[in-house]
Amino acid sequence: MRQDVTRKHFVLGAGASAAGIFSGLASGLAFNLPAFAKGGPDIPVGVMVPLTGGGAPYGPNMLKAIEITADSINKAGGPIGRQLRIISEDSQTSPDAAVAAAQKLISLNHVGAIIGTWSSAVTLAVLPITTQAGVLEMNTSGAGDVTSPKYRRLVFRTQPTDRPYGLAMARFSKKQGYRKLALLVLNNPYALTMRDAIQGEWRRLGMPNIENIVIYNPKAASYAGEVQKALQGNPDLLIIVGYTPDASIIAKEWYAANVKTHVMGPGFAFNDALVKNVGAAVVNGFFAVDGIPPVTQPGYKAFADTFQAATGSSLADNFWPAQAHDQMNLLALAMEAAKSTDAAAVAAKMRDIAGPPGVEVYDFATGAKLLREGKKINYQGASGPCDFDDHHDIVSNFAVWRLDGTSRQQLELYPARELI
Amino acid sequence: MIAELAQHIVDGVVLGAILALPALGLALVWRIAGFPHLAHGSLMTIAAYAAWLAAGVWHLPLPLAVLFGLAISAATGVGMHLGVYRYLAGRPMLNLFIASIGVELFLRYGVIFSFGSDFQTFPLPAERGVRLGLVVVRPLDLVLLGVAFGALLGVWWMFRGTQIGRRMRAVSDNPFLARLSGISPARIHLAMWILVSVLAGAAGILLGARNVISPTLGWDVLLLAFAAAIFGGISNPFGAAVGAFLMGLVSQLGIMWIPTSYEEGIAFFLIMIVLLVRPRGLFGEAVRA
Amino acid sequence: MTYVYTVIAFGLIYTMLALGLNLQMGFTGIINFGYVAFVAIGAYTSALLTVDLHWPLLAGWAAGAALAALASYPLGLLTIRLGGDYFAVVTLGFSELALLVVLNERQLTHGAIGITGIHRPFAALGPHLSAPLALLTIAALTAFTAYLIWQIGHSPLGRLLRAIQANESAAQALGKNTVGYKVLVLVVGSAIAGLAGALYAHWVQYISPDQFSPDVTFNTFIALILGGVGSLLGPVIGAFVLIFFLQGSIVLQDYVHIFSANQQSALRFMIIGLALVLLIVFRPEGIMGRMKSRRSRRSADVS
Structure with a gap:
């Protein structure tokens, strides 16, 4: 008897909680539907960033950046006089979770745009859904397929593709007189694409075949063997293609190995956090290659202090949060220019407000005012000039820096038009 | 070529030392509490974060920070035992195993909840490797090796030479008989959890110092440590530790010929083969009461 | 609506996974920690055949199921004689190896970049019709699987499997080829x-190696344990309770803002962990499971 009672209890309890959640869903629907079907005052904007999983070191600050930016846009009156309402979801850096989250944002929250997706796998999982639903998508993913023709119309990325990184790395290496290169490459889409670009350009420049290409898996207990294999035969230059955590571990291994090999890597991995992790002594002389962070430009300065005050970390270390900020501004300005929140109309205006010609603006308030006066604008962001080409990829000038202890020195500049 | 081989052997031994401490702990839990403990990685992670908190945030001297980390992981281990596993003694192995999945989820995401997902590093200066003959060794790896071998010897001595160790063996061999002869299994279990938590904590702090501290620090090596323990024979703690060293060696030597992206695969392939030939692992004991 | 469809589809897919695992673990006592490997084989087979070789959808599905079965057969023959715990670890090793192959054999599997452009059933009818029809198809197949398992459970075969779980040597003594039956169940x-x-x-419509981590195996175990191992309705209840909780807590975050977004995200998994522990301690037979005995409760005083 007693057992049956407990069992009934459990079934009832489970049923009740399931029903509770269901009615939650339903009331969410009922609550949201009428308001937005009529085109209510708020504009819901979906934000999907990685708060857990592999991208978790970056996601929280991306969300912060978007929230601050949306606040300031709303204070300036908002696009077409309406207020933005941010609805954020955790992508968990997992395509699985991202699919459910994207559908939730679209069908429960009725967002017209999803911004902030990080990692190519997450973006690629979300794109079929946003494309089908006619929702604008902005991301920070560098892999080629992201702006393939079947998705391109409603997709914009603020992350430079992996190709210009590779070209700049190969050309700079040749100019420095390096002949024997070694590559340590993370086993993920971005890093493998970058490896192909480096290799292809190196071959095109007529340089000797790169023999030491070592692919490493994320989160291994030790990278000693990988580093040793890459350093075999004392290459002139070791290029680490990964993210800050694994680059930190590898940099320590390299330093301990006492070799003369120089080190190079993408700037978003070779950032100040890397310097903090492994110490200035280790990174002294490392080369970092990246789209030009406009630290001296007004677009960067317009956001740097606000960001620092809100998060306690420097915007220079936060390439992706800077992009997230730019995505929010670009979206709002494109809405203002299109005088609409319809994704297709907004997408059609994106390149106009982002690129030349036009008056350079660094925030929504100024840009929206000029747009209302009928002027053309050219948004300059915190992550770069934010100009899109006809693939909707970002056009960016690249530079090579040398890390000198805690400061960095620009050695070489590659204008965007040369990196094609 | 010889130097290269020697260096790969050193890398293998170091990887073995990283795996040996958790593998030894996993085998002790298996032997005495009777289940594969999936939350073992959390003990490593929590110790690393606690030590980092003490050293990096509170600016305590390093030895104190390490002690603090070990104390916290011991407390966590005791907490797991008293709060969860104690109630499940005598239940089927799967019950305990699933409970440990729950504990692992709770603690891993608890770390993320408290410290965020960003990775951290100990305030330690970077170290140059030391040349010893043909090979270059990181000083920290020497410490790691010392701790691993020290722990192995210590546990061995405890099992053979001390009363509590003999009682642990008695409890693990036959809990019923042990109780008849006046041994309190409750105290033995408690002692065992303190021991394995401190071992795991030491591994976590060292791994955090060697690499970076992240919420999945322990979880990321756990499956490999498990494989190592099974490989050596999980019913025999020393077999498990030896299995860890062998596995480290084989996987680091293997990447001389096999692509590095298959590195973990070498380890898993190896245990599949070994288990087919010796179903209880290399040094596993044939019968267990 | 698409979101509700996806939540239900995930619930149904996890139900199916839990049904298969229940057959192995609940009925026969085989603990398969490499379960996700077979999920991945099915997903990749069907995706590659339909996308790269333009096979029809149904043929892709059938091939996916067939290849997963085929892969498990030699594994079962080689390893099923191992002790239960060791078998669990071998299967875990197998799944890690399978995942590494998927990640590294780019020519075959598209590697880390994953496979895009996988078609939904009835995609030709447009998104508004294809989603509900696809969902119905999944529901029908899940129901069929449940029926199949129910039939097995009530057949002489089902009783035999339970006998193997309870006492394998006794079943052997009765002249039953227990190894053969266990391999069959695995397949x-x-x-x-x-x-x-x-x-x-x-x-x-998109798969990549990230989607087939051991977490899938553990989630299936959690769903099955929640619902009740060995019971017939358990897998359905467990899978839906798990998915509704995961997704419901996401929806809840739109209305409740106590912690920061990343803390709320972490909190959901902490709650799952805690719920799992509480369930195991207080109701190990799951929501739908039958009480077997109170023996275990009494022996808790051992420690």
């Missing part, structure tokens, strides 16, 4: 996993 369970994987790939 059938893997086919179900493969089919679920194929359905998943075609619902989500």
Whole structure:
């Protein structure tokens, strides 16, 4: 008897909680539907960033950046006089979770745009859904397929593709007189694409075949063997293609190995956090290659202090949060220019407000005012000039820096038009 | 070529030392509490974060920070035992195993909840490797090796030479008989959890110092440590530790010929083969009461 | 609506996974920690055949289930004689190896970049019709699987499997080829996993190695334990309770803001962990499971 009672209890309890959640869903629907079907005052904007999983070191600050930016846009009156309402979801850096989250944002929250997706796998999982639903998508993913023709119309990325990184790395290496290169490459889409670009350009420049290409898996207990294999035969230059955590571990291994090999890597991995992790002594002389962070430009300065005050970390270390900020501004300005929140109309205006010609603006308030006066604008962001080409990829000038202890020195500049 | 081989052997031994401490702990839990403990990685992670908190945030001297980390992981281990596993003694192995999945989820995401997902590093200066003959060794790896071998010897001595160790063996061999002869299994279990938590904590702090501290620090090596323990024979703690060293060696030597992206695969392939030939692992004991 | 469809589709797919695992673990006592490998084989087979070789959808699904079954057969023959715990670890090793192959054999599997452009069933009818029709198809296949398992459970075979779980040597003494039956169960369970994987790939329309981590195996175990191991309705209840909780807590975050967004995200998994522990301690037989005995409770005083 007693057992049956407990069992009934459990079934009832489970049923009740399931029903509770269901009615939650339903009331969410009922609550949201009428308001937005009529085109209510708020504009819901979906934000999907990685708060857990592999991208978790970056996601929280991306969300912060978007929230601050949306606040300031709303204070300036908002696009077409309406207020933005941010609805954020955790992508968990997992395509699985991202699919459910994207559908939730679209069908429960009725967002017209999803911004902030990080990692190519997450973006690629979300794109079929946003494309089908006619929702604008902005991301920070560098892999080629992201702006393939079947998705391109409603997709914009603020992350430079992996190709210009590779070209700049190969050309700079040749100019420095390096002949024997070694590559340590993370086993993920971005890093493998970058490896192909480096290799292809190196071959095109007529340089000797790169023999030491070592692919490493994320989160291994030790990278000693990988580093040793890459350093075999004392290459002139070791290029680490990964993210800050694994680059930190590898940099320590390299330093301990006492070799003369120089080190190079993408700037978003070779950032100040890397310097903090492994110490200035280790990174002294490392080369970092990246789209030009406009630290001296007004677009960067317009956001740097606000960001620092809100998060306690420097915007220079936060390439992706800077992009997230730019995505929010670009979206709002494109809405203002299109005088609409319809994704297709907004997408059609994106390149106009982002690129030349036009008056350079660094925030929504100024840009929206000029747009209302009928002027053309050219948004300059915190992550770069934010100009899109006809693939909707970002056009960016690249530079090579040398890390000198805690400061960095620009050695070489590659204008965007040369990196094609 | 010889130097290269020697260096790969050193890398293998170091990887073995990283795996040996958790593998030894996993085998002790298996032997005495009777289940594969999936939350073992959390003990490593929590110790690393606690030590980092003490050293990096509170600016305590390093030895104190390490002690603090070990104390916290011991407390966590005791907490797991008293709060969860104690109630499940005598239940089927799967019950305990699933409970440990729950504990692992709770603690891993608890770390993320408290410290965020960003990775951290100990305030330690970077170290140059030391040349010893043909090979270059990181000083920290020497410490790691010392701790691993020290722990192995210590546990061995405890099992053979001390009363509590003999009682642990008695409890693990036959809990019923042990109780008849006046041994309190409750105290033995408690002692065992303190021991394995401190071992795991030491591994976590060292791994955090060697690499970076992240919420999945322990979880990321756990499956490999498990494989190592099974490989050596999980019913025999020393077999498990030896299995860890062998596995480290084989996987680091293997990447001389096999692509590095298959590195973990070498380890898993190896245990599949070994288990087919010796179903209880290399040094596993044939019968267990 | 698409969100509700996806939540239900995920619930159904996890139900199917839990049904297959229940056949292996609940009925026969085989603990398969490499379950996700067979899900991945099914998903990748169907995706590659339909995308790269333009096979029809149904053929892709059938091939996915078949190849998953086929892969489990030699594994079963070689390893099923191992002790239960060791078998669990071998299967875990197998799944890690399978995942590494998927990640590294780019020519075959598209590697880390994953496979895009996988078609949904009825995609030709447009998104508004294809989603509900695809969902109905998944529901029908899940129901069929449940019926199949129910039939097995009530057949002489089902009783035999339970006998093997309870006492394998006794079953052997009665002249039963227990090893053969265990391999059979492994193969059938893997086919179900493969089919679920194929359905998943075609619902989500994109697969990459990230989606087939051991977490899938653990989630299936959690769903099964929640619902009740060995019971017939348990897998359905467990899978839906798990998915509704995961997704429901996401929806809840729109209305409740106590902690920061990343803390709320972490909190959901802490709650799952805690719930799992509480369930195991206080109701190990799951929501739908039958009490077997109170013996275990009494022996808790051992420690």
